[in-house]
Amino acid sequence: MLDVRFIRDNAALVKEAVHNKNEKADIDRILELDAQKRKLQFDYDTKRAEQNRVSKQVPILKKQGLDASGLIAEMQKIAAEVKAIGQTLGEITAQLDAALLVVPNVPHPSVPIGRDESDNELVHEWGEKRKFDFVPKDHLALADGKLLDFKRPAKLTGSGFAGYTGVGALLERALINFMLDFHVQKHGYNEISLPYIVSRTTMTGTGQLPKLEDDMYHISEDDLFLIPTAEVPVTNYYANEILKNDQIPQKFVAYSPCFRREAGSYGKDTKGLQRLHQFNKVEMVRFSEPDVSYDVLEEMVRDAEDLLQALELHYRVVTLATGDLSFASAKTYDLEVWAPGTGRYLEVSSVSNFEAFQARRANIRYRDANDKVSYVHTLNGSGLATPRTFIALIETWQNADGSISIPEALRPYLYGMEQI
């Protein structure tokens, strides 16, 4: 959520941001509601002050044994006026708040302006596409029925759910443990494990709601949601708090399953592990002081890159253009890993700076050097999403005989196996 005062002072900029993000939000209406609200607030305060002042005289009169009924009768009128103004004020405030919730974050000036992902900008690449002296298989040909099972999970639940079996399950677990250990031991993150089911308020705090409700799994009986990413519980961990010195800066890393309905993406990237309704992910979440949050963003990209480098996988980093940027993000880098069998780059990490957008929604603040209370900046990034990393890993490290070599960094997590 943006500060209404920021919108008031930068209406043109915000309108441009809404347009560049292919979003819809009625900024003029917000400005109008804001003006109405402030006027009502002034009227309310003035009346209420009078009411408070006069009400205090009632007990004084009574104590002197005087009749206060005239004063009380007069105050009944004012009380009714206060109530009426207060009601209108409440309605306008509710409308304004609802309107503010659907205004997207403003992209950082360094973000390329563009309609969609074709306008994303390449930042850099690492490694190169592996050359094969045989025709590399895609991950389905390599692993379906062995390391992976798609058929039976579909029987259990439906399409878009995958099973990892035997050594495949071990490999997936190895990836998760490897990534967690790496972030904790080499990058200094604090591991955290939080609920996978959260409330409507929590989902609103990070910006999934109200806009993306159709993409979320909802438990209607309790009005709770399955998390689409660990970002949601971890970022909201400090909701409604003023952080103390030892809580900011803060770097958390969390493993969690992620649940996404993927409404509207049917038929897109449906092959194998590429797009699932449930998958595992290790997520980095940072709480930063505003003046350094863009340094933190760069650091997080490197933290995610370190994993791919340790796994010796070729990848590239791109800056998302405005049209591809998510609702809440001010700037996002995607890490795309090369999957030689599939013949595509797959997004395995999305690293974003939300600036104060989520902090304002979730009400996460801190005291700066001058003891002034202000909103923190929140950032998060995958490090990494498991299924696509799994794809790239087995497709890159496959051998002509169908076996898969294990990169050295991962071997300790696979009982020392060099190949599977």
Next chain:
RNA sequence: GGAGAGGUGACCGAGUUGGCUUAAGGUGCACGCCUGCUAAGCGUGUGUGGGGGCAACUUCACCGAGGGUUCGAAUCCCUCCCUCUCCGCCA
């Protein structure tokens, strides 16, 4: 799921026959005084958010959340949420 207790400022903790409480008192914290140093002591200050004002300042709201009663609500009524204890169920 059943029964009971409770949710007050950074923290502890009064206040629940509605009105000198602008939330007592304490702790902590900050500044000052005192002081050989430290401690103790003394004094002052110490929340968040909104509105108005160039500013000093002023005003409103907030005692779990939301409604209601009243001239006036931390205090009374209703609904909901959360925490704790006991019972039941259970990995």
